[in-house]
Amino acid sequence: MTEVSVAKDDVAATGDLVVLKSVNKHFGALHVLQDIDLTIARGEVVVVIGPSGSGKSTLCRAINRLETIDSGDITIDGKPLPQEGKALARLRADVGMVFQSFNLFAHKTVLENVMLGQIKVRKADKKVAEEKARALLDRVGVATQADKYPAQLSGGQQQRVAIARALAMDPKVMLFDEPTSALDPEMINEVLEVMQQLAREGMTMIVVTHEMGFARSAANRVVFMADGRIVEEAVPDQFFSNPRSDRAKDFLSKILHH
Amino acid sequence: MFDFLEGYDLLGAFWVTIQLTLLSAVGSLVWGTLLAAMRVGPVPLMRGFGTFYVNTVRNIPLTVIILFTSLGLSQTLGVTMGAADNFETQNFRLAVLGLTLYTSAFVCEALRSGINTVPVGQAEAARAIGLNFTQVLTLVVLPQAFRSVVGPLANVLIALTKNTTVAAAIGVAEAALLMKEMIENEAQLILISAVFAFGFVCLTLPTGLILGWVGKKVAVKR
Ligand SMILES: Nc1ncnc2c1ncn2[C@@H]1O[C@H](COP(=O)(O)OP(=O)(O)O)[C@@H](O)[C@H]1O
Ligand SMILES: [Mg+2]
Numbered sequence: 001m002t003e004v005s006v007a008k009d010d011v012a013a014t015g016d017l018v019v020l021k022s023v024n025k026h027f028g029a030l031h032v033l034q035d036i037d038l039t040i041a042r043g044e045v046v047v048v049i050g051p052s053g054s055g056k057s058t059l060c061r062a063i064n065r066l067e068t069i070d071s072g073d074i075t076i077d078g079k080p081l082p083q084e085g086k087a088l089a090r091l092r093a094d095v096g097m098v099f100q101s102f103n104l105f106a107h108k109t110v111l112e113n114v115m116l117g118q119i120k121v122r123k124a125d126k127k128v129a130e131e132k133a134r135a136l137l138d139r140v141g142v143a144t145q146a147d148k149y150p151a152q153l154s155g156g157q158q159q160r161v162a163i164a165r166a167l168a169m170d171p172k173v174m175l176f177d178e179p180t181s182a183l184d185p186e187m188i189n190e191v192l193e194v195m196q197q198l199a200r201e202g203m204t205m206i207v208v209t210h211e212m213g214f215a216r217s218a219a220n221r222v223v224f225m226a227d228g229r230i231v232e233e234a235v236p237d238q239f240f241s242n243p244r245s246d247r248a249k250d251f252l253s254k255i256l257h258h
Numbered sequence: 259m260f261d262f263l264e265g266y267d268l269l270g271a272f273w274v275t276i277q278l279t280l281l282s283a284v285g286s287l288v289w290g291t292l293l294a295a296m297r298v299g300p301v302p303l304m305r306g307f308g309t310f311y312v313n314t315v316r317n318i319p320l321t322v323i324i325l326f327t328s329l330g331l332s333q334t335l336g337v338t339m340g341a342a343d344n345f346e347t348q349n350f351r352l353a354v355l356g357l358t359l360y361t362s363a364f365v366c367e368a369l370r371s372g373i374n375t376v377p378v379g380q381a382e383a384a385r386a387i388g389l390n391f392t393q394v395l396t397l398v399v400l401p402q403a404f405r406s407v408v409g410p411l412a413n414v415l416i417a418l419t420k421n422t423t424v425a426a427a428i429g430v431a432e433a434a435l436l437m438k439e440m441i442e443n444e445a446q447l448i449l450i451s452a453v454f455a456f457g458f459v460c461l462t463l464p465t466g467l468i469l470g471w472v473g474k475k476v477a478v479k480r
Contacts, residue, residue: 066382085390089389089390090388092386097386099382099383103380106402106479106480107401107402116397117389120389120393149479151479151480166387169387169388
């Protein structure tokens with residue numbers, strides 16, 4: 001891992017951007033999110049970590065309402081999540097999401113992938129959208145692939161395009177759900193570097209990942225989830241070297257020794 | 259040997275067949291796509307309607323549907339399809355309506371299987387950038403769904419071409435009606451059948467070949 005450490009203390013907390021209050025969600029009998037309270041400040045980078053099935057993806061998906069919640073409140077920039085319709089679509093555009101499986105639109109070129117939302121959601125002019133898309137592709141290092149289709153790109157390139165696609169909407173916050181878990185090892189760093197760059201530029205980020213290098217160098221805070229609950233929150237160094245809860249100790253010993 | 263063809267407007271009859279096919283194809287593509295959209299949409303009432311429609315219509319014989327448009331819609335309910343004084347035009351339009359109502363159920367099901375080939379993640383990513391349901395469907399899901407079902411849709415189109423012969427039941431002057439007339443008038447059963455069979459093959463074979471090629475050409479690589 002390249003040694004890029006954000007000056008964590010410089011990030012001025014200018015208010016809370018994402019606030020979850022006693023959020024509960026069930027999948028049938030499974031209580032997948034249990035009384036989740038979580039506040040993310042503007043410019044903060046929070047890494048969410050925890051065993052598989054602990055509800056990390058559901059948490060991310062609830063934040064831009066790809067999943068509904070049963071009770072509790074979620075606000076983005078002071079506004080509660082709308083129920084449906086136009087307001088919800090607008091909110092989703094403000095919350096960028098990057099998925100484990102990239103999910104690029106397979107029938108559109110890389111450039112078109114990054115232009116689509118700008119044109120159809122932000123109603124941007126085509127020329128303006130293309131310029132911005134090219135600039136973003138350049139920023140994530142795949143400018144030369146602009147006219148190819150997703151299937152012609154490596155996983156690492158696809159994920160960087162997916163990040164560019166999300167950034168094209170000028171999101172207030174970016175959610176990353178295990179963005180490097182589906183990648184071959186040699187491609188993980190190229191994606192993490194883009195994310196680190198984003199963090200340095202002050203993007204508010206919620207990142208589900210087990211990449212401890214990233215957590216240590218880019219995160220302001222680590223949130224540890226198990227069985228649908230937030231079990232522990234701490235700054236990265238403290239969490240990794242000195243976890244308080246038994247669940248966290250147990251989990252860390254497993255991911256460190258595999 | 260082909261003297262028996264004299265005095266019959268063979269090309270004219272096949273032209274009616276082609277018109278029936280093309281108009282019904284366009285109609286079923288539109289209505290079938292709307293039905294598919296209803297069936298995958300978030301509104302329970304529409305989903306219910308779509309499911310009910312498809313399951314009912316595709317299980318009714320086409321002859322019954324065509325006869326219903328004529329006897330039920332036209333003669334009982336007075337639907338004239340904007341051609342009250344021209345019986346021929348009226349029946350032609352009723353036949354297009356019947357063929358469309360019937361074929362759209364098959365278009366819907368072909369499309370729905372195409373929709374299932376599009377990874378859910380892409381629809382979620384589309385929602386995540388702020389596209390609404392209609393945009394997700396028309397910009398991301400349907401374009402890929404169509405590309406993956408060109409083959410099945412070609413089969414629906416071929417079936418439709420042959421199904422237009424049912425319009426003879428309400429007197430539309432398409433190929434099958436002329437064939438019936440010729441068989442009654444001429445003592446050339448086998449030759450006449452062969453001519454008409456050949457005519458239909460001329461219509462359907464290129465459909466299959468061209469759309470098969472198109473299907474390969476537009477296939478989405480994953
Ligand atoms: N759509 C769903 N329907 C039913 N159960 C689900 C669904 N999505 C996730 N789950 C279940 O919820 C639990 C939490 O899942 P998830 O949030 O994906 O966990 P994580 O991302 O931490 O691995 C798991 O037990 C999973 O099987
Ligand atoms: Mg997950």
